[in-house]
Amino acid sequence: MKNTELETIEEKQISTFDRVSEVLIAIFSRPSGMIGFSIVILHIIIAIISPLIVPYDYKEINSLIMLKPPNETFFFGTDQLGRDVFTRTLMGGRIALFVTFFGTIIAIAWGGFVGIFCGLVGGKIDDIVMRIIDAFLAIPWILAMLLIVVILGTSTQVLIPALGFFYGKGIVRVARAATHDVIARDFIMAAKARGHGNFSIIWNELLPNVRDAIMVEGAMRWSWMLLAFSSLSFLGFGVSPPTPDWGLMISEGRGLMSFAYWSVIAPIVALSSLIIGINLSADAFAKALGIDRTQKAPV
Amino acid sequence: MREIIQSIKNLSIGFKSQDGREIAILKNISTSINRGETVGIVGESGSGKSTLALAMMGFSKQGLYPISGECIYKSKNLLDLSDRELEKIRGKQIAMIPQNAGQSLTPNLKIGYQVEETLKLHTKFDANERSIKITELLNKVRLPSPSIMAQRYPHELSGGQQQRVAIAMALAGNPDLLLLDEPTTGLDVTTQAHVLELLNEIAKDTKTSMVYVSHDLGAIAQVSHRVIVMYAGEIVLDGDVRQVLRSPLHPYAHGLLNSIPKLSLPGLPAAMPGTPPQPDENSKGCSFYERCELAINKCNSSKPELKSLSNSQTKVRCFRHDKLEEKELNKNVDLILPQNSNEKRVLNLDNISITYARQSILDQILNRFSDKNITVKDIDIDIKKGETIALVGESGSGKSTILKSIAGLLSIKEGQINFKEDINLSPDVRNRTNSQLRGIQLIFQNPDESLNPSHNVEEILSQPLKLYFGLNGKELKKNIIDLLKKVRLSEKYLYRYPRQLSGGEKQRIAVARAFAAKPDLILCDEVTSALDVSVQAAVLKLLQDLKNELGTTYIFVSHDLAVVRAISDRVAVLYQGRLCEIGPSSEVYKYPSHPYTEVLLGAVLEPDPDLKPKLAAEDIVEEKPPENGCSFQGRCPRVIGEKCFKETPPWQISNQGNAIRCHINIKDLLKNQS
Known part of the structure; x- marks a missing residue:
């Protein structure tokens, strides 16, 4: 008789880095993830380095070259104030990306925490919090945002937490539902029986199991938040001129669309490509994690 | 010549792995089913028994496909037929x-x-x-x-x-052929015995052939004429039920029979070492080589064929089966020595009552009960240090409910839980002190559920060590490795995730986690019922060894009376949340006095075709415990009259030391049984 320990599994510690790279490989191995991620990364790179590479000053007004169609000197033409559309498009995503990125982090943080907490404790606290969330869901976000912006101003310090709050509500629901799937399992009861506190249970037992669902939902919320931010700018409550912003550029150029289409096409393509890119990445991300979840013993 | 209903020739079924290899789940199966015959297919999880049964009606689970071979029914190969043609056969001629x-x-x-x-x-x-x-x-x-x-x-x-x-x-x-896939596995013992009895009668009346797939040798023994033992996708033994179960000629079947706890034998069954091979492990030799006690070099280098023995219809896949005839069954069993009962008390349940019903506001204000069908009532048990007490009963008997309330996860309505000599335990886990929490640990039924899938073994075991002893760094790691050694696992398991462990290994980790707290009392909730028989024996052995080493006390909840017999010193039999009988297990199993204990023990299936279960009580299921009188009144075969329905029966103590709750005199009860 021999010792029958199976030695088929490698004995290396699986670090966070390994896991992240495993997920990234899974994302890039599917076309939607490849395309989506490339778009998002391209946008982020452009947003970071655009001040260094743009050919013109984004706020320089020149009445002699108003509404020039695209040509060799102005790749995307000029707008009604004679500003270079190419320059403004490259730089137009900077604030939108900055605000929505940090807004999403805030949304994930508070939405995830409240959702997990409500799922764990249940009972009256859960009831009350969820009814409040429901009530907020009933308020049209755009009205509420306008109200906040009118009262507190349009600075990024106001927009980031405001957007973060409004887009965290959806994450609360997702996190709570994901928690309910996990909460009935015995390892939660084991932790309770050992005498762990609520926060220890949330951090050690629940979070690793609901993290994937929250991250995917967060990625989806990011694209919606981007659209919301651009809508605010479009309505004149986001970024104030002359700072370049896609929503603002679309708003300024829309009256002239019939004969100067170039001044709106570029920001529209930029904005939609980023949103599509985020959606595709979120989708591939979810599938990459889904595959990981169903992975059983190595065969 | 008997009429053959279905014959299977060289059947292999498998799947394509992610890297494109073809992996066989069933390997070269050849057998046939005769008319009027009941064939039992037995094997542990992953042995391919369900896949074989499904193939008999031309069906493969998703992802699986037939690689080679045929299933011939009425001169047609079921695996070649179109869905339309199969529809006519399935359900009508072959039913499942x-x-x-x-x-x-x-x-x-x-x-x-x-x-x-x-x-x-x-x-x-x-x-x-x-x-x-x-x-x-x-x-x-x-x-x-x-x-x-x-x-x-x-x-x-x-x-x-x-x-x-x-x-x-x-x-x-x-139908000509009836396929039964573990038809009684989820049922209570008494119900199971009734269903098997029914199947036997149907087989006799209708002359239908049956294929009975189960991991439970006890059930197989009751219904089958012929038994096929499967291991790692191969038939290793095929023969008459008495031949296979009385003198199994394959070392695997031998080990399997030895690892089943039996009512008739006290003590722990012998565990089988090792785990079955993964389907993708391709060895040239016998698939059981790694775990076989009789293996010789030849077994590793060449594969034994399934050969018919000259003097019987038995077919066996082993080179050395003749050596097995000398080995006796049911011999190598570890006896448990009875524990010294003069030890100190660890836990005392004082008149515990538990209800799931919600109290109305008026009742809350007046501080009274309105629930007349309390789930668990009047539980009075004293547990001594170093003892293993088992709570047994069918589903709904309240055994898990009692465990949960001891762990503080379920509040009790009445009564008192006393820990050690004089500590009055709070019914809510949140109000217990650190040392009280540390003293009582739980092990759950299913390790898939009780281990966090996102944590590796190191993280799982560090939780209690950090919480109760505040360990960290090197000391924490040293303690974790010590724990792994204690449950007979090596250091290399540290960074594995639960999904990379086998069922038995997972349960060992769960045991290690409970022992990490150095507890006085461990609550075991059906700890072996999710495991295969051979693994179950090993886990029971581990629990017993740890107890001998560390003097831990167990409360062992199980529906499996044979397992309870193997491990416990004392047994408490519960019905509908009320105690029926409590006493030393040797006595309870020898002289079951309470009518319910008698019914329960009578229904247990032994892996012997000639030991038929006794079907004493009706197999009806009661939803709620009765308001008044004896809890077993609804099904008791010995009801003596009004008294049973109105008065709660008194405790009686027999000469052997078991206490029962019944209106009938205990001496009369014992007399009636013989």
């Missing part, structure tokens, strides 16, 4: 009874309608004939008042009754 009937019946259609659907599909009866036939079928499966039963919905039936309906539906087309 699934494991969980509750899930295979449509919840919102009446029983009668569902049976009628099958009849419509497979027979040419008109509406009148069909309704007669429904009654006839439900009668055949011994359902009480069939015409009323036909008007009910599945959820209004008990598990056993649902299984009977599934059998009735399978019989509707008068």
